[in-house]
Each structure stands twice: as structure tokens, then as C-alpha cells.
Amino acid sequence: MQVNSKDFIPLVNLALDNNSLQASLGMLGKGLSFKRTAAVADFPEFDQLRDEARDIKDHCLQYLDIYLMKFEEQVTNKGGHVHWASNEGEAREIVLSLCQAENARTITKSKSMVTEEIDLVPFLEDHGLDAVETDLGEYIIQLRGERPSHIIAPAVHLSKSQVADTFFDQHSNLGFNEKLTERVDLVGEARQVLREKFLGADVGISGANFLVADTGTIVLVTNEGNAELTTAIPETHIVVTGIEKIIPTLEDASTFIRLLARSAVGAEISAYTSFITGPRREEDQDGPKNFHVVLVDNGRSEMLGTELQDMLRCIRCSACLNHCPVYLSIGGHAYGSVYSGPMGAVLTPQFSRLEEAKQLPNASTFCGRCESVCPVHIPLPKLMRHWRNKEFEAGLNPLSMRWGLRAWALLNRHPLLQHMLASLGIRILGLFGNKATGYIIKLPGLAGNWTKDRDFRTPPSTTFMSQWKTMQKNRQKKEV
Amino acid sequence: MTEEKGEVALFVTCLIDNLRPDIGFSVVSLIEDAGFKVIVPELQSCCGQPNFNGGDKLNAQKTARKVIDAFIDYEYVVIASGSCGGMIKHHYIDLLVDDTLYRQKAERLTAKVYELSHFLCEVADYKPVFIDKMEVTYHDACAGLRELDIKNQPRALLAQSGVNIIEMDEPEVCCGFGGAFCVKYPEISNQMVEKKVMDANKTDAAALVTGDLGCLMNMEGKLHRLGIDLQVFHYAELLTRERLTRERLT
Numbered sequence: 001m002q003v004n005s006k007d008f009i010p011l012v013n014l015a016l017d018n019n020s021l022q023a024s025l026g027m028l029g030k031g032l033s034f035k036r037t038a039a040v041a042d043f044p045e046f047d048q049l050r051d052e053a054r055d056i057k058d059h060c061l062q063y064l065d066i067y068l069m070k071f072e073e074q075v076t077n078k079g080g081h082v083h084w085a086s087n088e089g090e091a092r093e094i095v096l097s098l099c100q101a102e103n104a105r106t107i108t109k110s111k112s113m114v115t116e117e118i119d120l121v122p123f124l125e126d127h128g129l130d131a132v133e134t135d136l137g138e139y140i141i142q143l144r145g146e147r148p149s150h151i152i153a154p155a156v157h158l159s160k161s162q163v164a165d166t167f168f169d170q171h172s173n174l175g176f177n178e179k180l181t182e183r184v185d186l187v188g189e190a191r192q193v194l195r196e197k198f199l200g201a202d203v204g205i206s207g208a209n210f211l212v213a214d215t216g217t218i219v220l221v222t223n224e225g226n227a228e229l230t231t232a233i234p235e236t237h238i239v240v241t242g243i244e245k246i247i248p249t250l251e252d253a254s255t256f257i258r259l260l261a262r263s264a265v266g267a268e269i270s271a272y273t274s275f276i277t278g279p280r281r282e283e284d285q286d287g288p289k290n291f292h293v294v295l296v297d298n299g300r301s302e303m304l305g306t307e308l309q310d311m312l313r314c315i316r317c318s319a320c321l322n323h324c325p326v327y328l329s330i331g332g333h334a335y336g337s338v339y340s341g342p343m344g345a346v347l348t349p350q351f352s353r354l355e356e357a358k359q360l361p362n363a364s365t366f367c368g369r370c371e372s373v374c375p376v377h378i379p380l381p382k383l384m385r386h387w388r389n390k391e392f393e394a395g396l397n398p399l400s401m402r403w404g405l406r407a408w409a410l411l412n413r414h415p416l417l418q419h420m421l422a423s424l425g426i427r428i429l430g431l432f433g434n435k436a437t438g439y440i441i442k443l444p445g446l447a448g449n450w451t452k453d454r455d456f457r458t459p460p461s462t463t464f465m466s467q468w469k470t471m472q473k474n475r476q477k478k479e480v
Numbered sequence: 481m482t483e484e485k486g487e488v489a490l491f492v493t494c495l496i497d498n499l500r501p502d503i504g505f506s507v508v509s510l511i512e513d514a515g516f517k518v519i520v521p522e523l524q525s526c527c528g529q530p531n532f533n534g535g536d537k538l539n540a541q542k543t544a545r546k547v548i549d550a551f552i553d554y555e556y557v558v559i560a561s562g563s564c565g566g567m568i569k570h571h572y573i574d575l576l577v578d579d580t581l582y583r584q585k586a587e588r589l590t591a592k593v594y595e596l597s598h599f600l601c602e603v604a605d606y607k608p609v610f611i612d613k614m615e616v617t618y619h620d621a622c623a624g625l626r627e628l629d630i631k632n633q634p635r636a637l638l639a640q641s642g643v644n645i646i647e648m649d650e651p652e653v654c655c656g657f658g659g660a661f662c663v664k665y666p667e668i669s670n671q672m673v674e675k676k677v678m679d680a681n682k683t684d685a686a687a688l689v690t691g692d693l694g695c696l697m698n699m700e701g702k703l704h705r706l707g708i709d710l711q712v713f714h715y716a717e718l719l720t721r722e723r724l725t726r727e728r729l730t
């Protein structure tokens with residue numbers, strides 16, 4: 001997975017200064033959290049379903065091998081093929097060779113985060129294939145040469161006028177010469193361009209929201225219907241997805257479907273939910289002739305049996321992004337990874353390297369809002385803390401911080417000394433204060449990061465502990 | 481004086497101890513008013529959260545054991561902070577999971593640890609007397625809200641004392657303090673706190689109230705820097721507002 005999370009700080013600064021991004025994020029945060037709250041309030045079984053969903057996923061993860069093999073058996077029985085990719089390189093090669101075997105030239109692709117994770121489209125393009133994203137958001141960012149900034153709304157960082165500019169630039173050679181301003185017209189134009197692609201595609205690539213072991217079915221949840229055209233028209237359908245998407249039965253799928261749209265966008269259900277089982281049968285009127293499922297591991301099985309296993313329950317609903325005050329301040333691109341927000345802060349170090357991505361799990365206040373909305377109860381703060389522990393164990397954080405924490409812990413074991421030093425400390429702190437206002441406006445060192453944008457109220461000259469001690473002494477004297 | 485209902489060990493917290501001793505005394509007077517004797521164990525320190533969240537698990541464990549030893553023998557332990565309270569009540573058991581002895585001790589301790597408003601409402605059944613009418617807005621500090629379910633308790637106490645709460649937009653969204661976060665990522669933190677104090681200020685309330693010192697100092701420092709005249713209080717201060725000097729309230 002291509003990651004530039006090392007540049008987190010400069011990317012954050014860019015994002016904070018980007019007014020149009022800030023406007024989009026403001027709308028995203030308010031809109032989706034409000035809608036989710038309303039959808040949950042309308043659905044009393046929600047919390048019970050969350051517990052069920054967590055339990056189903058935990059069960060599947062415990063017997064992952066068995067369910068995956070059952071899934072493979074079912075897909076094979078129905079005339080499809082399952083391919084196993086242990087890493088992203090293998091996954092790319094498998095998809096490429098499947099395309100080449102069909103002499104494919106054009107490929108349509110519906111939205112899939114796993115294909116982003118394995119950088120599939122640029123790879124196919126490098127091998128001379130014309131691969132077109134058909135999800136509107138993905139299509140827009142493909143035209144712009146960008147990466148998704150949100151796991152379900154990949155172009156959420158863009159304004160309508162930015163999209164209009166992009167279409168004007170890129171569609172004029174296709175005969176669209178008018179600069180559009182209305183949302184419906186933009187969607188209409190994209191539709192017309194994409195229609196040609198849908199009809200001419202040799203291969204359709206999709207992801208999968210769920211894999212049903214019992215029946216070998218893949219479940220696809222979308223809002224645009226593009227996935228249906230991607231998977232039904234071409235002769236070959238390739239599903240690229242992660243091994244953790246497995247669930248036991250179709251009945252279980254209904255549990256997740258009821259949670260997914262409510263958590264994601266506050267809707268009861270998404271506009272399109274497709275259940276696809278194997279290639280076209282003789283009596284079927286349409287559907288692909290060839291049906292392949294590429295199951296990608298890419299670091300997932302390593303998470304089994306560790307604290308990170310809980311993360312494999314993730315259904316990529318994006319609720320944790322939509323409710324994260326850090327994500328809503330900086331947007332997805334600042335994370336330098338296709339997985340952003342709290343879930344990205346847990347997954348990115350796993351799918352790349354901790355050295356590369358160590359900023360991400362640190363950039364959280366642990367406010368816990370993500371965990372409180374996660375439909376499968378993933379303890380996201382705890383998992384971010386897991387990476388902080390690993391970082392500390394590996395000695396990857398700055399020396400000043402390591403020694404600061406050690407010194408603090410040492411003082412915690414000697415409270416009386418700590419109280420004495422604190423008394424001294426607040427007096428020194430007091431020296432920075434402005435007598436008239438009662439505030440400190442500039443502090444040295446790391447504390448200067450506080451006073452960059454805020455003041456600090458000057459503390460009184462004695463601590464609670466020492467005042468309390470004096471009071472107790474006086475009381476005792478009186479009693480004597 | 482009526483007979484005391486029991487003994488409360490006060491976990492002062494570093495921030496109250498060093499930066500806002502006056503809030504500590506408000507807390508003491510509330511617990512006494514509720515009929516309990518307050519003890520302040522001398523051998524108390526920080527709860528270990530900086531180490532815990534900084535990835536220094538080993539030292540967090542060492543600190544947790546110290547805190548457990550200092551407080552385990554008391555009947556009740558009260559903390560006027562959701563953050564330190566959450567650390568002890570919500571995280572200690574997990575933190576000490578591999579240490580059988582201290583894990584058991586942690587289980588014993590956490591059962592009697594209470595965030596102040598929780599203690600006042602649900603253990604002490606404290607009914608504040610009416611003080612005077614006031615309009616404030618309330619920021620739900622994250623750890624108290626999500627780790628300890630502190631939401632209605634401070635509001636109920638404040639209401640009985642005459643305080644009317646005008647809810648701001650998104651009172652449950654983080655203020656951007658986050659312990660070391662605010663100095664590690666000052667730009668993000670600044671954006672968060674700015675949004676928070678703007679939302680609070682839009683209510684036209686006379687004061688902004690919360691239950692955690694970190695959030696309090698963060699919001700107060702931002703308001704002061706922006707030159708916005710909105711004072712920030714711990715709810716314990718407001719519940720003892722007859723103790724506060726006139727000038728701080730007006």
C-alpha cells in the first residue's frame with residue numbers, strides 16, 4: 001500500500017489552510033452525524049444488532065479458515081474460481097493475468113477499498129489496460145489523479161465547482177464543451193461518459209461488502225447502481241476483496257445490511273444491494289461468463305490472535321470517520337493513506353510499516369466518539385494505543401518524550417517528592433504570568449505549543465495539597 | 481453537625497492540585513455538604529494516564545499499582561475529573577490484566593471509585609439548595625461522557641441550584657485537549673477548540689461549564705486569547721458559587 005503518512009504534519013497544515021476542504025468537512029460532520037442519530041433513534045433494535053454483528057464477526061474470525069474454505073467450495077461448485085493472494089503484489093498479478101487471459105482492453109471498476117489498498121488501477125494502467133472507475137466519486141478523483149479522501153465518499157474533499165472544472169477539462173475531448181454548474185447536470189454528463197464504458201468493457205472489477213460462506217454469494221452495497229452495470233455486462237467479473245469479509249449465512253447478511261447504511265449515511269438501506277452468486281447459468285438472461293474472486297490477505301491474518309484482531313470486524317461503514325473531530329478537521333488526504341480517520345489510524349501501520357505511519361495513531365485525543373458509533377464495537381482508541389505501545393517498545397518516539405514519561409512515572413512512585421517539586425514548578429510557572437490579566441501568554445519549550453494559540457491561566461502560588469496540609473495542621477492545633 | 485454518612489478519599493488529580501486548588505476546595509465542601517467526611521491521602525500521585533496514553537505501558541502499570549495501594553482501603557474514592565476517573569475505573573483492570581494480585585485489587589478499587597457528580601447524585605443522594613438563577617452552557621468532557629456515563633448528573637445538580645442550561649451545538653464533541661495531543665498537534669487542537677468555544681459562545685450563556693480540568697483550561701485559554709468574555713467553570717465551582725468571589729462571576 002502506498003503511504004505517505006510521514007508527511008502527516010505538513011499535510012495537516014495544508015488541510016487546515018484549505019478553505020474549500022474545510023467547508024466540505026463541516027458539512028460532512030454535521031450532516032452525517034445528525035442523520036445517523038435520527039436513523040438510530042428510529043430503529044430500537046440497533047444496539048442489539050450491533051452486539052449480534054460483533055458476535056458473528058468474532059465467530060467468523062475464530063473459524064476463518066473453515067469459513068473461507070467453505071466459501072471457496074461454494075463458489076467453485078457454482079462455476080466460479082477463487083484465487084488466494086497473500087500480499088498486494090500477488091493480488092495485482094492475479095488480476096492482471098485474469099484480464100490478460102481474456103485479452104481484455106477495457107475494464108470497468110466499481111468502488112472497492114481493497115483495490116485502493118493494493119494500488120490496482122495504476123498497475124493495470126501501467127500494463128496498457130484502460131481501467132475506468134465507475135463510482136462517481138472514484139471517477140472524479142481518477143480524472144484528477146487523486147486518491148480517495150474518505151472510504152465511502154472518496155471525493156468528499158471537493159466542491160461542486162472543482163468537479164465542474166475537472167469535467168470541463170477532461171470531457172471536452174469527448175464532445176462535452178459546456179461548463180456545467182448544477183449537480184444534476186454534472187451527474188448526467190458523467191453518466192453519459194460512463195455508459196459507453198459500461199457497454200464496451202471486457203472485464204468488470206468489483207469489491208465485496210460481504211462474502212457469504214454458506215452459498216458462495218458476494219454482497220454488494222452501493223448507492224449508484226454502477227456496481228450492477230460493472231458486474232453484469234462484461235463477460236468476466238473479478239471480485240477483489242479481503243479475507244475478513246466472510247460471514248456464515250444470508251441471514252447474517254441481513255443483520256449487517258441493516259447496520260451498514262444506518263451507520264454510514266443514516267439511511268435505512270442503501271439504494272442498491274446485490275447478491276451475486278457465481279457466473280451466468282444457462283437459464284440466466286445476463287451475467288458474466290467468468291466469475292473470479294480474489295481473496296486478499298495482505299497483513300490481515302497476522303492480526304489474528306493479537307489485540308488487533310478486533311479491527312478485522314470492520315465493515316468499512318465510515319461512521320468512525322464521520323464522527324471523528326480530528327478527521328473532520330484535517331480530511332482524509334492528511335493521513336497519507338487510503339484508509340483514514342480512526343480506522344485508518346489502526347490499519348495503516350499494519351498495512352504499511354509503523355515507522356511510516358506512527359503519527360496516525362498518535363493524532364487522536366482518544367475522545368472515544370468513534371468507538372461509540374462503530375456498528376461492530378471496535379475499540380478504536382484501544383487499538384490506536386496498541387500502536388503507541390509498539391512505538392514505545394521499539395523506541396520510535398522522540399527521546400525527550402520517552403525521558404519525560406519516565407521521569408513523570410518515577411515521581412509518581414515518590415508522591416511526596418512530586419508534591420514538593422510541583423510546588424516549586426507552579427511558582428516558576430507563575431513568573432511567566434501577567435499580573436494584570438492573570439494569564440500567561442507565552443511559555444517556553446513544548447508548552448509553547450499551548451500558548452501559540454491559547455493563553456494559560458496563571459496558577460496560584462500554593463498547591464491544593466500544601467494548603468490542605470496547613471489546614472489540617474491548624475485544625476489539629478485547635479483541637480489540642 | 482449531623483452524623484457523617486461515611487468517609488470519602490479524595491483523589492485530587494494533578495491538574496486541580498497544581499493549577500486550580502480552589503476547585504479542589506469546592507469539591508471538598510460539596511462532599512462534606514452531602515454528609516461525608518473527606519480524607520485526602522497524602523501518598524497520592526497522578527493516575528498514570530500520560531504514560532498509559534503515551535505508549536509507556538510498563539510505567540503506567542507501576543503508577544496504577546501505587547494508586548491502588550494508596551486508595552484501596554477507603555470506603556469511597558471520589559474524583560472530580562472524568563478523565564482521571566475513567567483511567568482508574570475503566571482502564572486499570574485491563575492494564576493490570578497479567579498481574580493477578582493487582583488485577584484483583586483493581587477490581588476491588590474500581591467498584592468504589594466515583595466521578596464527583598455520579599457520587600453526589602447516586603451515592604450521596606445530594607440535593608443542592610437553590611442558590612440563584614443563572615444561564616450556562618455545558619461541555620460534556622469526553623472521558624466522563626463515554627467511559628463513565630456522566631451526562632445528566634451534573635446537569636441535574638446544576639438545575640437544582642438554579643442553573644438553566646442552554647445546550648450548545650454538539651456539546652458532546654471533543655474540545656481538542658486530549659492530554660499531550662494539544663501540544664503534539666497544536667494546529668489540529670487549535671481548530672477543535674476554536675470550533676468548540678464558538679459553539680459555546682453562540683448560546684449567549686453567562687458561562688461555559690464542564691467537568692474536567694484539561695478541557696476547562698483549554699477552552700478558557702482559547703476564549704481569553706480570542707478576547708471573548710465568556711468565563712469557564714468546573715461544575716463543582718458553580719455548585720458552590722456562593723463561595724466564589726463576586727468579581728469572578730460578574
Ligand code: SF4
Nearest residue numbers: 314315317318320374
Ligand atoms: S471501524 Fe467501525 S465505524 Fe469505522 S469504518 Fe469500521 S465498522 Fe465503521
